[in-house]
Amino acid sequence: MALTDSEPGCAGEDVCARGGGLGGFLEDAETRALIASLPRVQGDLTAREVATQRFLVIMDKYQEQPHLLDLHLEWMLNLLLEVIRSEKSPPALVHLGFKFLYIISKVRGHKVFLQLFPHEVCDVQPVLDLLCLQDPKDHETWETRYMLLLWLSMTCLIPFDLSRLDGHLVAEPGHSRVPVMDRILAVAKSYLIVSDKARDAAAVLVSKFVVRPDVKQKRLADFLDWSLSSMSAASGLTMETALLLDGMLQSLAQLFKHGKREDFLQYAPAVQQCLEHCRLADSEQTTLRKLGVKLVQRLGLTFLKPRVARWRYQRGSRSLAANLSQSAQPGGAGAESPAPTEEEDYDIPEEIENVIEQLLVGLKDKDTVVRWSAAKGIGRVTGRLPKELADEVVGSVLECFSFQETDSAWHGGCLALAELGRRGLLLPSRLTDGTSLSPLSVSLQCNAPVFTMYQGLRCTSVCDAHMNMFSSVF
Numbered sequence: 001m002a003l004t005d006s007e008p009g010c011a012g013e014d015v016c017a018r019g020g021g022l023g024g025f026l027e028d029a030e031t032r033a034l035i036a037s038l039p040r041v042q043g044d045l046t047a048r049e050v051a052t053q054r055f056l057v058i059m060d061k062y063q064e065q066p067h068l069l070d071l072h073l074e075w076m077l078n079l080l081l082e083v084i085r086s087e088k089s090p091p092a093l094v095h096l097g098f099k100f101l102y103i104i105s106k107v108r109g110h111k112v113f114l115q116l117f118p119h120e121v122c123d124v125q126p127v128l129d130l131l132c133l134q135d136p137k138d139h140e141t142w143e144t145r146y147m148l149l150l151w152l153s154m155t156c157l158i159p160f161d162l163s164r165l166d167g168h169l170v171a172e173p174g175h176s177r178v179p180v181m182d183r184i185l186a187v188a189k190s191y192l193i194v195s196d197k198a199r200d201a202a203a204v205l206v207s208k209f210v211v212r213p214d215v216k217q218k219r220l221a222d223f224l225d226w227s228l229s230s231m232s233a234a235s236g237l238t239m240e241t242a243l244l245l246d247g248m249l250q251s252l253a254q255l256f257k258h259g260k261r262e263d264f265l266q267y268a269p270a271v272q273q274c275l276e277h278c279r280l281a282d283s284e285q286t287t288l289r290k291l292g293v294k295l296v297q298r299l300g301l302t303f304l305k306p307r308v309a310r311w312r313y314q315r316g317s318r319s320l321a322a323n324l325s326q327s328a329q330p331g332g333a334g335a336e337s338p339a340p341t342e343e344e345d346y347d348i349p350e351e352i353e354n355v356i357e358q359l360l361v362g363l364k365d366k367d368t369v370v371r372w373s374a375a376k377g378i379g380r381v382t383g384r385l386p387k388e389l390a391d392e393v394v395g396s397v398l399e400c401f402s403f404q405e406t407d408s409a410w411h412g413g414c415l416a417l418a419e420l421g422r423r424g425l426l427l428p429s430r431l432t433d434g435t436s437l438s439p440l441s442v443s444l445q446c447n448a449p450v451f452t453m454y455q456g457l458r459c460t461s462v463c464d465a466h467m468n469m470f471s472s473v474f
Contacts, residue, residue: 042093067106102143118153140198149201183461192247207254243295249291256298293362297377300355304384311387312424363412371412379419
């Protein structure tokens with residue numbers, strides 16, 4: 001029996017006990033006290049560790065419900081930035097403040113948390129100067145560099161040409177003045193090859209900085225040339241090579257994601273050729289194979305013009321009233337939307353064949369994260385293809401369901417079918433092929449000792465997904 005507010009288990013608790021969820025942020029006062037105590041404990045190693053661990057415990061409590069922190073993020077950020085920006089704060093206290101900021105960012109996610117950071121014109125120079133003072137080899141303060149890179153990526157969003165900031169710089173005697181644009185790009189490049197998490201933040205910085213109108217006009221081609229040259233020169237299976245490829249792939253994938261198609265289309269063939277040279281599919285590093293698949297799908301989306309497939313399957317409407325009115329009419333609300341009489345003719349670049357081939361190879365990868373990324377890429381690229389070519393892609397996916405294929409290929413095929421069905425790209429004409437194979441995969445996993453199927457296949461509920469996506473008519 002569920003506990004009520006009057007029963008002894010809920011007394012004094014502001015927690016929503018239904019489903020084990022929390023009702024709100026309960027440690028408001030304690031968190032304020034911890035942040036206020038930072039100047040006092042930063043000199044004592046034991047006290048500093050106690051305060052940090054207590055803050056970690058508080059924040060980790062909201063890992064599954066990070067949205068509960070949203071109403072409190074601003075005052076926590078302001079209190080910590082007040083400590084960081086104070087001229088009286090010693091370096092140890094500044095690093096401790098950034099460590100607390102990283103803990104919050106880790107729980108809530110940097111995409112949400114960064115929106116609250118100050119990003120005015122006056123913030124660009126101080127953040128950049130503070131970042132340039134950091135030691136990339138200091139493994140004790142990587143949180144500081146990580147948060148500064150993310151903060152700098154927000155300040156890069158100012159709608160002014162960065163050359164205007166150069167007028168306020170005074171060159172030292174005997175030294176030439178370096179433009180702010182070149183300084184930021186140099187910092188980003190240097191952190192793309194480090195071994196800590198600052199590499200991820202540098203990729204975010206690149207994706208937001210290089211796509212600026214003033215930067216892409218002057219530095220986009222140079223940066224892509226530097227990235228591809230670094231990837232081509234990488235050889236062997238050393239840790240340095242893996243770190244370099246990781247940083248380059250992250251930055252390129254995010255650039256092709258956030259950049260405009262017309263700006264990156266001319267560079268896409270060269271990037272694709274460089275990827276083929278690197279042969280990431282043969283790498284032992286799961287992260288590199290995943291990033292390679294992610295970049296391949298972004299290249300495919302760059303080659304194809306953005307469009308919504310008019311031939312896709314559409315069930316009903318998002319409006320309840322519209323569905324009810326349609327259900328009263330002959331044919332019901334579940335009928336397939338009428339197909340267009342004539343489909344728009346457009347050319348498909350020849351590079352798309354290679355893109356789809358690499359994504360199909362990714363569906364058979366030994367690691368789930370790579371297969372999942374490839375399945376999403378199959379869905380995204382197929383949604384921009386004509387009906388005939390899209391049907392060929394579906395047929396290629398169905399070839400994964402063969403007794404000659406591995407259990408990884410079966411799982412990747414299930415993921416791809418689910419993604420295609422979710423996007424309405426698996427038409428009713430293919431249901432007899434797709435859904436007849438899905439029960440077979442379920443029956444195979446029931447005989448795991450014979451077919452050596454693994455637990456991951458049980459989590460792929462393609463049959464249930466198809467039941468919910470298509471009308472009962474089919």
